[in-house]
Structures are given as structure tokens and as C-alpha cells.
Amino acid sequence: MNNILKRIEYNSPVILTFSILATIIFFVDDILKINIINTFFVYRGGHSLIDFMRLFLWPLGHGSMDHLLGNITLILLIGPMIEEKYSSKIILILFLATTVIIGFSQTIVFGKGILGASGIVFMLIILTSFTNMKDGKVPLTFIFIAILFLSKEIYNGLFVPNNVSELAHILGAFIGMGYVYIEQKSKKKYA
Numbered sequence: 001m002n003n004i005l006k007r008i009e010y011n012s013p014v015i016l017t018f019s020i021l022a023t024i025i026f027f028v029d030d031i032l033k034i035n036i037i038n039t040f041f042v043y044r045g046g047h048s049l050i051d052f053m054r055l056f057l058w059p060l061g062h063g064s065m066d067h068l069l070g071n072i073t074l075i076l077l078i079g080p081m082i083e084e085k086y087s088s089k090i091i092l093i094l095f096l097a098t099t100v101i102i103g104f105s106q107t108i109v110f111g112k113g114i115l116g117a118s119g120i121v122f123m124l125i126i127l128t129s130f131t132n133m134k135d136g137k138v139p140l141t142f143i144f145i146a147i148l149f150l151s152k153e154i155y156n157g158l159f160v161p162n163n164v165s166e167l168a169h170i171l172g173a174f175i176g177m178g179y180v181y182i183e184q185k186s187k188k189k190y191a
Contacts, residue, residue: 014091015079037061042115045107061115071117102168119172126176
């Protein structure tokens, strides 16, 4: 047993820590019925200390098992590859930037609360489409993903009544694109 444990590696600290925390929070809330997700993990704007905490914590909260599994499965599937490519520090910064930008934007534009990690998922999806980028060339896979993704999110946002923040998805994707643009620009500068 000890030999098996020595072979297990905590290979992606930001992705794993985020995923474990989100899962624990969901199950503690679901099993104990203490409503911690609604209390601490939904950002609705505001200026109090608890609102400031919620601004950074809301991606860890999920409204249902399907919501949690959908986000965490994708994060665990593509996140470790991205964290290995860009570093844990960069991924943590991107998680925090995505969280704050989406949180503020959601409350300013719609005046509604937000929870869940789908904005982070879409940021990671965009970063994934650039993993094999060579010589500053834009991969056709990225163009295809961007067209399909943006079309779906705009259509859903305009014509499909739901409790999903398409704005969070779009902003997450743009943050991923923005980071790739900045990274490529700095590579050219120092090349």
C-alpha cells in the first residue's frame, strides 16, 4: 500500500486543489443542508467584507451535481496539460483574473448573482486550443472552436431563457485569448 501511495503524484496543484475544494464544498452543503453555497459561494456584488470574500470564492460553488460534474470533469481533463505548459503560478493568476472580471461584469451588466466554474472552463478550453501553436501562427482548430463557441453563447444569451451566464463563458474565453496574445507578444519582444 505504501508503495502505491509513493507512485501517486499531486501533478497539478492549482487544478487539483480547486477541484477538490469545489467537490468538498458541494458535498458538505448537500449532505449537511447548511446552505453554505448560497451564503459564501454566490457573488451578488456589494461592498462588505463577506462580499469581497464571495468575489473570490464564487467559482467554487455549484448549484447541482450536474453543474459540478460538468465543470470539474472538464477542468480535470484539460487543466493539468495547461498547468504544465504555462505553470501553476500563471494558472492561479488566470483563475483569479477570470473570477474577478466575470464577477464584477455579471453584477454590473445583469445585477444578478453568479456561481460555478464555467468561465474558468472556457478560459482553459481556449488555452488548450493554443497548446500546439508554432511560430505565432493561429491554429485552425482555435478559429473553429471560437466560431462555434461564440455563436452558441450569443444565440443562447439572446434566445434561450436559462439560468446560465453566457457572459461568463464569453469573458472566460476572451481572458484565455488575451493571455495567449500577451504571451505571444512578449515572446516576439524578447526573441
